[in-house]
Amino acid sequence: MPPAVLVLGGSGFLGQYVVEELTRGGEYNVVVVCNDGGSSFSSSATSSSPSVVASVPGNLATGEGLLEALVEAARLGRPGPGQPQSHSPGAGLAAVVNCAALSSPAECERDPERSRAVNVPGKLVAACNAFARATSLPDSECPCCRERPPPFLVQLSTDQIYAGGREGAGPEAASLWREEEAEKRVPDGRAAGADEFNSAAQDGDDESGHLRDFDPESPAVRPCNAYARQKVSAELLLARAYPRSVCLRSSVMFGTLPRDKRAVKGMRFLQFCDEAIKRSAAAAAAAAAAAPGSDAAAGGATSASFFDDEFRSFVAVADVARAVAASVRMWGLGDGLDRGACALLPCAVNVGGPERLSRAEFARLVAAARGLDPGLVEAVPSAAVARAVPSPRDISMCVSRLEELLGAKPLSVAEALKDMPPEEEERGEEAAAA
Numbered sequence: 001m002p003p004a005v006l007v008l009g010g011s012g013f014l015g016q017y018v019v020e021e022l023t024r025g026g027e028y029n030v031v032v033v034c035n036d037g038g039s040s041f042s043s044s045a046t047s048s049s050p051s052v053v054a055s056v057p058g059n060l061a062t063g064e065g066l067l068e069a070l071v072e073a074a075r076l077g078r079p080g081p082g083q084p085q086s087h088s089p090g091a092g093l094a095a096v097v098n099c100a101a102l103s104s105p106a107e108c109e110r111d112p113e114r115s116r117a118v119n120v121p122g123k124l125v126a127a128c129n130a131f132a133r134a135t136s137l138p139d140s141e142c143p144c145c146r147e148r149p150p151p152f153l154v155q156l157s158t159d160q161i162y163a164g165g166r167e168g169a170g171p172e173a174a175s176l177w178r179e180e181e182a183e184k185r186v187p188d189g190r191a192a193g194a195d196e197f198n199s200a201a202q203d204g205d206d207e208s209g210h211l212r213d214f215d216p217e218s219p220a221v222r223p224c225n226a227y228a229r230q231k232v233s234a235e236l237l238l239a240r241a242y243p244r245s246v247c248l249r250s251s252v253m254f255g256t257l258p259r260d261k262r263a264v265k266g267m268r269f270l271q272f273c274d275e276a277i278k279r280s281a282a283a284a285a286a287a288a289a290a291a292p293g294s295d296a297a298a299g300g301a302t303s304a305s306f307f308d309d310e311f312r313s314f315v316a317v318a319d320v321a322r323a324v325a326a327s328v329r330m331w332g333l334g335d336g337l338d339r340g341a342c343a344l345l346p347c348a349v350n351v352g353g354p355e356r357l358s359r360a361e362f363a364r365l366v367a368a369a370r371g372l373d374p375g376l377v378e379a380v381p382s383a384a385v386a387r388a389v390p391s392p393r394d395i396s397m398c399v400s401r402l403e404e405l406l407g408a409k410p411l412s413v414a415e416a417l418k419d420m421p422p423e424e425e426e427r428g429e430e431a432a433a434a
Helices: 012-024 067-073 103-111 112-119 122-134 226-241 269-290 318-329 339-343 359-369 402-407 413-417 429-433
Strands: 003-009 029-034 051-055 091-098 155-158 185-186 211-214 246-249 304-307 348-351 377-380
Touching: 012 029, 012 318, 029 067, 051 429, 067 091, 067 122, 091 122, 091 304, 091 318, 103 112, 103 226, 103 318, 112 226, 112 269, 122 155, 122 226, 122 429, 155 226, 155 318, 211 226, 226 246, 226 339, 246 318, 269 304, 269 359, 318 402, 348 402, 359 377
Parallel strands: 003 029, 003 091, 029 051, 091 155, 155 246, 246 348, 304 377
Antiparallel strands: 185 211
């Protein structure tokens, strides 16, 4: 029996990719926490895997069912190869992965209390700590069983925690944000009051033995909307109160929709580009047929508009799932990280593609991959559109830590699109109406 991983948000766009990646080749058993009691999760995407994929009810906002979900995941797993075959009932749980989020900035602005309860995982942290206490065996001769540490946690975060541009820099300035710019060094362990980790400070990752700590006061950290502020709070919570964790700061993800499309809320950016460019091509063809040689036929009146002054490190969703699985393999041990290893954990890893691209540049790459004219995409400034929620201008990221984690470069947009044909299938009602 392989070790187990508990996944929150496993029925969503990223979550389905993560479940498939974790169960590939039977590497892990996976338990998916579903807010609706499990009815939204389908294991069809992993039907060819020998792994066990189960779903259990749980509520990230209220904490209801989370401890029971952790216990169930531990029941379905055992310590991985090379790990002590502990008798503790919690030893089979390799890690917890939290993909769940209310990621619509507009929704977060409309209902900050509800979205914060989901996006700042305080109830999950409490459940993980309660699980560690419940599965400890005080009379055991094994140190790992006698006082079990809480499970390792992989938390999905966002590139939107970064400032939208360098202070004092002009609009054309381009500089990739690095994780170190949102960190500081502390001499007494990553977590204030986390004495059990303070003894590991001498094994830290710089010459003075100091550890990395998330620094919300850094000039690099300038969230400009409610969603980003909530993610900053989540990172701060984990850095200070739950050191056995890593935050994966994802850029805009793109990819084909997973097999179970019903649980994927909203329209993803790739699908939005596909539909906008397809409409533009159809309108241009109709205009050309109606009035050959006119300006409309040339594309000026039929182009799809995308911003040319908002820059991102667009990342293939499969690469984000690979980063999650690599984090679990590296740090998610069935019997827990030792203190020195926990001291060396990075607070965060930037998870993006290798290119700094504007939205317009991304859309042109999509058009080219579909065999359409990139000229169908019109580049416009973001100021041309009135937006209810502010969006950062340039949050493109350096991904050197990601490359170390994966042991390879993430895919470029053009490379990833080769394996992503346009989707003709109907999506769920909510996605189609978005």
